[in-house]
Amino acid sequence: MEPEELTELALAAAVEAGAGYADARWVREETEGLTVTDDRVDDLEAEDSSGIGIRVLVAGCWGFAASAVVDPGRARDLARRAVEVARASAAVDGEPVRLAPAEPAVASWSTPLHRDPFAVPLAERVELLLAACDAQRSVPGLAHAKATVDLWRRRTVLWSTEGTRVDQTVTQTGAGIEAVAVGDGDLQQRCWPNSFRGQYQGGGWEVVEAADLVGNAPRVAAEAVQLLAAPELPEQVTTVILDGQQLSLQVHESVGHPLELDRILGMEAAYAGTSFVRPEDRGRLRYGSPAMSVTADATTPGGLGTFAFDDEGVPAQRVPLVTEGMVAGFLTSRETAAQSAGAMRADGWGSMPLIRMTNVHLEPGQGGLDELIADTPDGLLLSVNRSWSIDDRRVNFQFGVEAAWEIKGGRLGRLYRNATYDGRTTEFWGSLDAVCGPEAWVVWGVPNCGKGQPFQNARVGHGAAPARFRNVHVGVGGR
Amino acid sequence: MTGFGSDRLLELAEAALGTGGDDVEALAWRQAGGLTRFAASRIHQSAWREDLWVRVRVAVDGNRVGTATTHAADPAAVRATARRAVEVARTMPPDPGYPGMPGPAAYPRAGRHDEATAAADPATRAGLVAGVIRRLPAGVAAAGACETRELEIALANTRGVRAAGATTAASFSILADAGSGTGWAEGTEPALADLDVAALGERAARKATDSRDPRELVPGTYPVVLEPNAASVLVQWLGWLGFGAKAYDEGRSFLVGRLGQRVCSPLVTVVDDATAADTIGVGFDFEGVPKRRVTLIDQGVAAGLVYDFRAATGHGVEPTGHGLPAPSSEGALPMHLSLLPGQTRQADLVAGMERGLLVTRFHYTNLVNLMETTITGMTRDGTFLVEDGRVVGAVRNLRFTQSILEALSAVRAVGAETELAAEDGYRAARAPALAIDRFAFSSATTF
Numbered sequence A: 001m002e003p004e005e006l007t008e009l010a011l012a013a014a015v016e017a018g019a020g021y022a023d024a025r026w027v028r029e030e031t032e033g034l035t036v037t038d039d040r041v042d043d044l045e046a047e048d049s050s051g052i053g054i055r056v057l058v059a060g061c062w063g064f065a066a067s068a069v070v071d072p073g074r075a076r077d078l079a080r081r082a083v084e085v086a087r088a089s090a091a092v093d094g095e096p097v098r099l100a101p102a103e104p105a106v107a108s109w110s111t112p113l114h115r116d117p118f119a120v121p122l123a124e125r126v127e128l129l130l131a132a133c134d135a136q137r138s139v140p141g142l143a144h145a146k147a148t149v150d151l152w153r154r155r156t157v158l159w160s161t162e163g164t165r166v167d168q169t170v171t172q173t174g175a176g177i178e179a180v181a182v183g184d185g186d187l188q189q190r191c192w193p194n195s196f197r198g199q200y201q202g203g204g205w206e207v208v209e210a211a212d213l214v215g216n217a218p219r220v221a222a223e224a225v226q227l228l229a230a231p232e233l234p235e236q237v238t239t240v241i242l243d244g245q246q247l248s249l250q251v252h253e254s255v256g257h258p259l260e261l262d263r264i265l266g267m268e269a270a271y272a273g274t275s276f277v278r279p280e281d282r283g284r285l286r287y288g289s290p291a292m293s294v295t296a297d298a299t300t301p302g303g304l305g306t307f308a309f310d311d312e313g314v315p316a317q318r319v320p321l322v323t324e325g326m327v328a329g330f331l332t333s334r335e336t337a338a339q340s341a342g343a344m345r346a347d348g349w350g351s352m353p354l355i356r357m358t359n360v361h362l363e364p365g366q367g368g369l370d371e372l373i374a375d376t377p378d379g380l381l382l383s384v385n386r387s388w389s390i391d392d393r394r395v396n397f398q399f400g401v402e403a404a405w406e407i408k409g410g411r412l413g414r415l416y417r418n419a420t421y422d423g424r425t426t427e428f429w430g431s432l433d434a435v436c437g438p439e440a441w442v443v444w445g446v447p448n449c450g451k452g453q454p455f456q457n458a459r460v461g462h463g464a465a466p467a468r469f470r471n472v473h474v475g476v477g478g479r
Numbered sequence B: 001m002t003g004f005g006s007d008r009l010l011e012l013a014e015a016a017l018g019t020g021g022d023d024v025e026a027l028a029w030r031q032a033g034g035l036t037r038f039a040a041s042r043i044h045q046s047a048w049r050e051d052l053w054v055r056v057r058v059a060v061d062g063n064r065v066g067t068a069t070t071h072a073a074d075p076a077a078v079r080a081t082a083r084r085a086v087e088v089a090r091t092m093p094p095d096p097g098y099p100g101m102p103g104p105a106a107y108p109r110a111g112r113h114d115e116a117t118a119a120a121d122p123a124t125r126a127g128l129v130a131g132v133i134r135r136l137p138a139g140v141a142a143a144g145a146c147e148t149r150e151l152e153i154a155l156a157n158t159r160g161v162r163a164a165g166a167t168t169a170a171s172f173s174i175l176a177d178a179g180s181g182t183g184w185a186e187g188t189e190p191a192l193a194d195l196d197v198a199a200l201g202e203r204a205a206r207k208a209t210d211s212r213d214p215r216e217l218v219p220g221t222y223p224v225v226l227e228p229n230a231a232s233v234l235v236q237w238l239g240w241l242g243f244g245a246k247a248y249d250e251g252r253s254f255l256v257g258r259l260g261q262r263v264c265s266p267l268v269t270v271v272d273d274a275t276a277a278d279t280i281g282v283g284f285d286f287e288g289v290p291k292r293r294v295t296l297i298d299q300g301v302a303a304g305l306v307y308d309f310r311a312a313t314g315h316g317v318e319p320t321g322h323g324l325p326a327p328s329s330e331g332a333l334p335m336h337l338s339l340l341p342g343q344t345r346q347a348d349l350v351a352g353m354e355r356g357l358l359v360t361r362f363h364y365t366n367l368v369n370l371m372e373t374t375i376t377g378m379t380r381d382g383t384f385l386v387e388d389g390r391v392v393g394a395v396r397n398l399r400f401t402q403s404i405l406e407a408l409s410a411v412r413a414v415g416a417e418t419e420l421a422a423e424d425g426y427r428a429a430r431a432p433a434l435a436i437d438r439f440a441f442s443s444a445t446t447f
Helices: A003-017 A072-091 A122-137 A206-211 A213-229 A244-259 A370-375 A424-428 B006-014 B075-091 B123-135 B198-211 B230-239 B245-250 B309-315 B346-351 B404-409
Strands: A021-038 A041-060 A061-067 A104-111 A144-160 A165-183 A186-192 A199-202 A236-242 A292-297 A318-323 A360-362 A376-392 A396-408 A410-418 A419-424 A432-435 A442-451 A454-464 A467-473 B023-039 B042-060 B066-069 B141-157 B162-177 B182-189 B221-227 B270-272 B294-298 B338-340 B355-369 B375-386 B391-392 B398-402 B411-421 B428-442
Touching: A003 A021, A003 A072, A003 A144, A021 A072, A021 A122, A021 B006, A041 A072, A041 B042, A041 B075, A061 B346, A072 B023, A072 B123, A072 B270, A122 A213, A122 A370, A122 B075, A144 A213, A165 A206, A165 A213, A165 A442, A186 A376, A186 B066, A186 B355, A199 A442, A199 A454, A199 B355, A206 A213, A213 A396, A213 A410, A236 A244, A236 A370, A236 B162, A244 A292, A244 A318, A244 A396, A244 A424, A244 A432, A244 A442, A244 A454, A244 B123, A244 B221, A244 B398, A360 A424, A360 A467, A370 A410, A370 A442, A376 A419, A376 A467, A376 B355, A376 B375, A396 B230, A396 B398, A396 B428, A419 A424, A424 A432, A442 B042, A442 B398, B006 B042, B006 B075, B006 B141, B006 B162, B023 B075, B023 B123, B042 B075, B042 B141, B066 B075, B123 B141, B123 B162, B123 B198, B162 B198, B182 B375, B182 B411, B198 B375, B230 B270, B230 B355, B230 B375, B230 B404, B230 B411, B230 B428, B245 B309, B294 B309, B338 B411, B346 B411, B346 B428, B398 B404, B404 B411, B404 B428
Parallel strands: A041 B066, A061 B042, A104 A165, A236 A376, A360 A454, B221 B355, B338 B428
Antiparallel strands: A021 A041, A021 A144, A041 A061, A144 A165, A165 A186, A165 A199, A236 A467, A292 A318, A292 A360, A376 A396, A396 A410, A396 A419, A419 A467, A432 A467, A442 A454, B023 B042, B023 B141, B042 B066, B141 B162, B162 B182, B221 B428, B270 B294, B270 B338, B355 B375, B375 B391, B375 B398, B398 B428, B411 B428
16 A cells, blocks of 8 residues: 555544544655675665654644554554544643644655665675775774765655645765774774764765775774874863864754753753753853854755655754854744744654754854964864763763864874863853864764654754864863 | 564564575564653653564575565565565675574573553553652652563574564653752663552652752762662673673773783672563574573673674684674674672662762763773762761762773672663663762763
């Protein structure tokens, strides 16, 4: 049976069972992850998952039921179960859910692709990754070389009782290398283009080609080996330049999450946490310096948070979150705002949509990384994330990076290992004094953003160019 | 829609056999359950979900291995998936280290399947939530979740393995918010009836009110008592950092060069045991190998590793039953870790501390240095200053950056009561409270 027929059956059954509102999402998700370690294929995971999730509102309470096992009878059963779940929730008094109005969407959309990555023969993918590992292993002293390619495609058919009829297919591709050096009781790694399996973007095989894994492999491997012999970064307060890879995660943790309105309203208090930002802070709270402007833009080409409609059928939008340092907006949904910013996203068929980041960008300034380094008499260049942690209101954070280069007199100097930096969110963003320009601005992918119960994973994007922060505490010490 | 049945699941797995290939293995997995979430003392999300998948692994030409997975529940789809795995295998390069597949074995009893938990309906979960919320003291609001779920696993291969098992789990977590202070409690049991949700609610509320008006404390190294939830996080992380034989072989383990040596206090013994009465699991791993109890740290001495079939074959030892679903670049992992309890009541651990901190829970921990086993994270939902053996007030939350092994080397006493906890919801470990003489807090936050 076609997905549209299943969703239609489910909606009819939900209304018959008493739902005042219902939406049904049929989702098919295909993934292929390939890992080559040294000279052998370590892991090829291919998965094809489809199912249907039905969300209903009954007496102002949400209910949701989902299954991978779908036939017409099961679709109707699931709808009735969702209504039963919603009715049970009414056992606890509370303000009823009201949805902000939204024009029903009737459309289809797909990620533009130059070359469908799923059509690239497995042998071609394996050959590329073996070559990327060989190029790393040409560097003496390297312990292990890894290379990865990840393909992801999700088709969503979303129908609602309000008349939404959306059919969209999102395709994303990732690739990376990881060089590991081991010695004297230490382990160091260098990754390219990013850590945790590389760079991910919306698009096809062209994302893999752009990463130039083989061309970058010798440099990356050599840096991993150099890190083993590098001194530990001493504790100090100094100027730091974060590269785009690290900055994207800084934006993710300390700007994107705190400005999710469900967190601000306490809906994620028990698990992921809340936010130091309050609903009344829009237009009033200084979040950072005037050099800081952040937007959520679900229309950015190549972003992991790029789509045509969110999982409530609200069109993709570009929304200012921070304008010249002042809070300007939030990531919102139909339940939490008078007009949704289109940020409701579910982790496949089996999960209720939650407010998630789309593509949350630090807007570019001007100039290139070389110019920014030349303009920095004394400081550090911190490169590629290794570790991250932030408190449950998104105030105190600590990050670790793979590599830190000293900057002296506007030039890069010695390499340090095991670098960390920490701070408090608004103080840190208040110390931002320069962001590189569009030529250095890249939409980085974060494919592993966790939130919600049951746990949901989201794939989000962050445009970032290297940026400079003053008076940052680096190195872990007793403060 | 509950109770698909592990025997029926095994029949589904068996459909993959006989579709070609030298070796064929089919792992079938089904999980179904409901989760009711609440925040600001109202239920705001509630869901029921059922997932089922069959992963087929096939070897052709002796050592070309491919896998494919389907989420469909009919034998025809499983057979089609097996044929897809054969196609994948034919395109793969030879794997010289492919060890074949395990043969049949007898499996130990493990886990517990409670019919009432498997069948728990949303009204039951909502009723438990409503009861806890009703009993909250004035000025205290609550957030949290009540979950019930059933897990069924079956595995069949062409070497004769036929394994099937089922287990259930119920959990209740509550964050109580008393304005300037929050408190936390959670419990996980194989059966919903064994969860004392009222006691959990009372504990969280008491912690919340005790946490009001926290004072600022200068970061530094302090003696601590970690309650079981916080202590469990240290054990969970150790499980990721090097007990697997593959990680050890590749030099990615903190145990490299330390097996047989003292790595922490003699008061610390860590085992992995899926067969213990209080764990949630089945008696075989994802390759069909019987799960065994493995002592990983024995009275402070690094004592062992866990092996999947590949690593065990390479080392010439028996696999320990810790294989993950194939293919796995990670190798074996301990999934049922437990730090064994001591003799000291939890309350007496606090009474024995002259000046230090009592920590309820950690938040957002992450690895800083693998070989040093250094992690960082925040305290949350109940961090208290202890003076002369008594809690004298709450403190603002602190960030710790601490080597786990160094902390476990400074253990002064081990609590008698244990709890099963999981910071991120899936890598659970059982632990008692720990009294630790030195624990490094590197910075502080504002609440």
